[in-house]
Amino acid sequence: MICRRKLTNRTTHLQWFNLISANLSAVDTGKRYIGHSVDSSLKSTNNSNISIDKMSLASNLACLVDESSPVDERKPMNRLELKRFLELRIKKRVKDQFKDGKFHDLIEKVIANPYTLQDAYDSVRVNSKVNLVSDCDNINFASLAEELALGKFDISSNIYSISTRGANKEKLVLPNLKMNVIQEAIRIALEVVYRPHFSKISHGSRSGRGQSSAIKYICKEIVNPDWWFPLILNKKVDTCILSTLISTMESKIEDPRLYAIMHSMLNAGVLNMEFGGFAKGHGLPQEGVLSPILMNIYLDLFDREILNLSMKYEVLDTPDDSQCDEANSESKLRSWFRRQLGPAQRNEGNMSGVRVHCCRLMDEILIVVKGSKEVSMALKSEIETYMQGSLHLDFDSKTSILPCNDRRGVKFAGMVIKRTLQESPAVRAVHKLKEKVELFALQKEEAWDEGMVRIAKKVLGHGFKKVKESEIKHLADHNSVLSQVSHFRKPGMETDHWYKVLLKVWMQDMNLKKHDTEEYILSKLITEKALPQELKDSFYTFQNHVKSYVSSETKSIVTLLPESTISSESVYITGVSSPLKTIRMCLQRYGITNREGYPRACHTLVLLDHDHIIDWFHGIVTRWLRWYHLCDNFAEIKLLITEKVRKSCIRTLATKYRLHESEIERKFDSDLSRLPSSEDYENDSVNSILESRDLSYDEGLLYGIPYSGLCLLSLQRIVSKSRPCTCFVIGCKAAAPCVYTIHVMQRQKFPVWKTGFSSCIHPSMHGRRIGLCQQHLKDLFIGHISLQSISFDDWK
Known part of the structure; x- marks a missing residue:
């Protein structure tokens, strides 16, 4: 290393500038090593005689930067930047294996690499919101990489199962820490391969293309639709689906060992992927880290098929007399497509006026058609035939085609989408x-x-x-x-x-x-x-x-x-509403309100500390503000926050401390400010409240965390010296002062509603005890981590 000595006189400064000038000819502009260590040394005997080894200009500049600005003053990376940095390091190793149009030997050359496994483990710890400077678990990444490279890694010994208690036995298989690391490494590698090739109609578990982008596409991009229908899938992954998935992946990845590991994970029961139930989880333990990318890869076949069907119905079908006026409103893409057709098909009769739109949020699919009902029924029949015949997926055949102006609307992405009439100013008056x-x-x-x-x-x-x-x-x-x-x-x-x-x-x-x-x-x-x-x-x-x-x-x-005036200015617009009725039912189920709908004390939380009680209610508010701030009925959500959630929190604290509610408000005034009151909304401070919340979650990097529901925990016991406990969060070695019990309150059917609470926790989780440190209990309540970050095999 270059000796970092303080330059005390002008002569020493000139030596450094001469050193830089002497190396200008040796600069390789294609390589930059700023931040790396320099192996050469500087030997200075006098002011006129300088002997140095060959070194690049970038290395010299790096030393000057290190000497002028200490490492301690550098701005630390936030959670998303750190996650992106770790994935970029693996991305470079994956792209090095691209040859002859395919990626080769990802398991041997990328996954079975100690540095890749280390980065994957750090990525898991970032999801768990654990400081990477803290001590690591006892994982020998070199030994684990050798086991993968030699094919000696035993999946059955790196998983654990938990079963429900009682007569109805249900078993859930979960990966241990090593298996989690390997799955995370495989997930990142598959993301690198397939992320550039996904269709634009797919949303969910992608950077910049989550639930909000799906809702915005439906509300703003689809103009004057006539019919719509959801496609409700229902199938658990089996050997047939996995074989179809692998045959699809073989067009881009040449790696038999990767496919063998996927088969082994399916046989061991650790590959928990269920079509029609995936969107219900959002960060629950039963959803493995591989599920989102594998589901997007598999349903990308449907995305491509729906694009072909849309071209068929929009371009090649015979036109409807009632829609001939729409023939001139064609996009440039469709015009180009028609120009590519043969002379026999290139005529005005091939413009049907039909428009087909599709939006897919993971395994939730919504088809929107502008045209006649007969066209919609024919399209629905072809889609169902393709789903059953080619993708081997079951679906709810009772789903009916609804007109877009139906008052009931359609259920999608946990909300209700409706078409409402926006009247002219004169009619509104x-x-x-x-x-x-x-x-x-x-x-x-x-x-x-x-x-x-x-x-x-x-x-x-x-x-x-x-x-x-x-x-x-x-x-x-x-x-x-x-x-x-x-x-x-x-x-x-x-x-x-x-x-x-x-x-x-x-x-x-x-x-x-x-x-x-x-x-x-x-x-x-x-x-x-x-x-x-x-x-x-x-x-x-x-x-x-x-x-x-x-x-x-x-x-x-x-x-x-x-x-x-009436016809030109009165138009139908697409709006989205939150499920208020279902939200009120969940508030009653979790003990926040009574049967009459009035707020009450949540007795399950009484034994928790006062700050964690407020964090639990704060988690509801944070989720509602993040999910529903663009809904048309957001005013009623604000009323629920002030009249139900805030008052229930105050009454829970009043029950805990046996004080009057007014005294509780005075005592915990600063903490309760996180729960907005009616005065906050009257003073138009809701914008500042929204800005104070972290709404910039990247769903592609932090899957499951932005939309994970709130879990109900109750205090089981205080940890003593005779019965110590460590925090169950992956990568956390802090002592857990308390042990908590998980309560499973509901299991919803598809499509699931987003109510702020965990909607579909596996029943085997009910009554399970977990140890959490103070910080991770707060993170779980507020929504900075999800249940996927908890290792349930730590309890002995």
Whole structure:
């Protein structure tokens, strides 16, 4: 190494500049070694005599940079930059094996390399948010690489299985640490080979092409569609599918040993890939790291087939008379395609006016057609035939073709996609006037119902007073109905009990229905029956006049508007909505709300520390803000955050510390600021809240983490010296102060809804105990890591 001495005089400076000038002729511009060590040494005897070895200019400059700016002052790489850096190092080794149009011997030349395995292990640790400077696990990468190179790596001894408890036995096979590292190395190598060749219609587990890009494509790029239908797959990977996958991969990769390892992983049960259930997981343990890339490779065959079918229906089919006007609105690509056709097919009759769009998010597929229903049915039939015959996949044949203007919409990517009418400003003004009149009538109706209930409660109170007075002999009226039925009163029966019995007999006589509420009974069956008929007629006549006025005025004003104004500016747009009904059901299932929908204390979390309780609720808010901030009904999501999640967090802390809710808000004011309140949204600070969240996840680099759901954990025990425990997160060697129990709350069917919670954890995980350090418990709750980062074989 060059001796890094401080240059103290001008002569020494001149020596360095002379040294640089002397090496200008020896610079190789094609190679740069900045940052590497320099093997030559500088020997200085006096100011006029300098003897040096041959060295490149880049090496000299590197030494000057090292001397002028210490390594400690360099800006550290963030998580995504570090992950990208590790994958680029493996990418160079993979590209070196490209010969004669194929990649050769990836297992022997790339995967079975200690440096590749080390980079793959660091990549796994980056996913687990573990500092790479920390101590590594006891893995001998040289020995592991030798086992792979010689074919002596035993998969069966590097996996472990966990089974469900109870009568219904379900077994889940998971890889251990060494198997995880090998799978990660294979995944990165396959990403290098296939990432440039994937179709543009495929989204999911790709950099810049995740769920948000799929939704944006459907909402903004598809113009005036007529029909759409989802394709719901249902098939677990088997030998037939794996053979088709390998035969596809052989066109780009020549490596029999790679395919042998894939067969061995399938036979061992560690290759957990299920079509139709993959999108339900999003970072769960049952999804191996190889699943996303293998699924994209396999379904790339479908992507290419759908492009061929779209060209067939858009270019070669006979035109529909109702769509001949659309013949001129052709894209340049389709025009070029038609110019390439033979003279016999090159005519205007070959332009059908049909448009076929497809969007695939992993194994979720949505087909959108602009054309007749007959064309859509024929296309659907051809797609299903190809899926069954060529890809050997099963699907839900009951899926129907829906018109795009159907109010129900279509389920895709965990949300509801609908086509709604965006009216012209003139029509919106008419509807705004109608809404004002309806709001006025609604306010009067609410005031009427509130008055009826208040009067009925006074009537009940008056009746209870009469019952009490009947017990006083000199106040009792022996001629009243109450005195006539008093002989039915049992001896020793309390006054309030006797009054309830009378009300129960009256309700049975009225033949009430179970769904009738208390307010309905009080207002409709007690108060309104006693009111004068003129008063009731005046109120209901007013309400009927409002309804007739709104409908008649709307129709009359719209007819007066110019027809061009209505037709030219009123257009259908595609919007996306979050599943509010399903979200509310999950809030009740996880104990955040009660049956009536009111927030309550989540008793499962009471034993956790207060900061982890807030982190758990903060994880819900972070996921909702990341997933739903572009939804049309985001205002209702904000209302759920302020009215349900935040209040449930406060009540959970109040239950833990046995304090009033107002005192909890004062005590944990700074921590609770992470859960937005209604004032935050009123002050228009939601943009700053969104910017404070890390929304720049790269799904291609951190698969499963951006869209992983929140897992429910409860405190099992505190770790003692007699029973020590280490954090279960891969690569983490920190001591775990507590052991937690996993609770599996639900298993949803496809298509799954995104509700903020883990939707489809394998039942074998229920009741499993894991040890987590304080930092990784926080990361799991907030969503910086997923359950895939936890090694479940660490518990002994």
